[in-house]
Amino acid sequence: MLHAGSRRGPVRAALAMCVGSSALGSGALNERSVETAHSFTGRMCAASRLEETRRPDSLFSDPLAYTLAGKEGRAQPMGGWIMVPRTRFGDDFLRDHYTRGARQLVLLGAGFDARAYRMSGLPELRVYEVDQKTTFEVKEPLLTGESLAVASRAAVATEFTRPGEWAAALLASGFDPAVPTVWLAEGLLMYLSAADAADLMKQVGQLSARGSAVFHDAVSAEYLNARVSVAGAPFIGASDEYVNMWRSIGGFGSGYAHDFRAIKVDRARRRIDVDRRWPEATAARCAGQQVVLFVEVEME
Numbered sequence: 001m002l003h004a005g006s007r008r009g010p011v012r013a014a015l016a017m018c019v020g021s022s023a024l025g026s027g028a029l030n031e032r033s034v035e036t037a038h039s040f041t042g043r044m045c046a047a048s049r050l051e052e053t054r055r056p057d058s059l060f061s062d063p064l065a066y067t068l069a070g071k072e073g074r075a076q077p078m079g080g081w082i083m084v085p086r087t088r089f090g091d092d093f094l095r096d097h098y099t100r101g102a103r104q105l106v107l108l109g110a111g112f113d114a115r116a117y118r119m120s121g122l123p124e125l126r127v128y129e130v131d132q133k134t135t136f137e138v139k140e141p142l143l144t145g146e147s148l149a150v151a152s153r154a155a156v157a158t159e160f161t162r163p164g165e166w167a168a169a170l171l172a173s174g175f176d177p178a179v180p181t182v183w184l185a186e187g188l189l190m191y192l193s194a195a196d197a198a199d200l201m202k203q204v205g206q207l208s209a210r211g212s213a214v215f216h217d218a219v220s221a222e223y224l225n226a227r228v229s230v231a232g233a234p235f236i237g238a239s240d241e242y243v244n245m246w247r248s249i250g251g252f253g254s255g256y257a258h259d260f261r262a263i264k265v266d267r268a269r270r271r272i273d274v275d276r277r278w279p280e281a282t283a284a285r286c287a288g289q290q291v292v293l294f295v296e297v298e299m300e
């Protein structure tokens with residue numbers, strides 16, 4: 001069962017201003033709150049990256065996580081059980097495909113991700129972060145003065161509920177569909193309707209040069225019966241057929257749906273391993289079961 005944090009009260013109607021303090025002890029920060037429950041889940045994710053960063057055996061380090069989570073996110077971390085394997089899986093996926101020639105990263109539902117600042121060894125990478133406007137209204141001021149670890153970063157403020165809009169905005173921000181791209185959609189698909197997810201897959205397919213690849217987590221169809229809601233953002237997207245959908249709607253080739261239980265956090269070696277004794281989470285295996293999925297597909 002997925003952790004379903006509860007956020008007290010309704011989605012905040014205004015950008016409230018309050019005073020907090022920086023992890024670096026650099027004094028008071030003006031802390032803005034995000035306006036939507038969905039964007040808030042992004043701050044919860046950053047809070048879990050903060051917790052992981054503070055461990056001596058951490059699987060990644062995110063020095064900006066404290067600031068990006070904000071006071072509101074730090075009060076309600078998403079949970080290391082999903083954030084540690086998912087973040088490290090995404091990091092490894094990105095590095096692997098960079099080695100193979102990918103030079104663009106698109107973070108679909110980027111939230112308060114800081115890969116553009118924290119990932120070394122990817123100097124030619126161009127990063128595009130796609131998320132709601134409220135996310136970037138809060139996030140961008142927090143990044144003022146920070147040094148990029150990659151070639152460039154662009155913030156694309158849009159809505160996946162408006163078909164086609166995000167892809168047009170991505171292109172307008174400089175994204176080149178001829179360049180092999182890594183697409184990471186971490187913690188996103190469960191918040192999109194079936195129609196919006198299908199539109200996303202279609203657009204990603206049309207923008208993916210050969211050699212491009214997608215990684216996302218997701219939940220099986222049975223999860224819809226569980227009526228999960230994270231801090232007021234309900235799970236409305238779930239399927240047993242993600243790999244088939246990426247193929248048929250997005251035009252992708254090979255793909256694999258990991259059963260989340262196969263992803264092992266190895267703290268002694270500070271890495272994750274895939275336990276191949278777990279079979280692929282095919283549609284037949286997911287039917288009627290609550291399964292968390294790690295899905296990867298490639299454009300061949």
Ligand SMILES: C[S@@+](CC[C@H](N)C(=O)[O-])C[C@H]1O[C@@H](n2cnc3c(N)ncnc32)[C@H](O)[C@@H]1O
Pocket residue numbers: 038039040041042045046108109110111112113130131132135158159160161185186187188191192
């Ligand atoms: C659970 S958070 C994950 C954030 C980030 N990927 C991470 O792992 O830290 C989900 C993100 O998706 C974004 N999101 C959800 N629904 C969206 C929509 N309809 N349009 C744009 N962004 C959306 C939220 O604003 C939020 O930042």
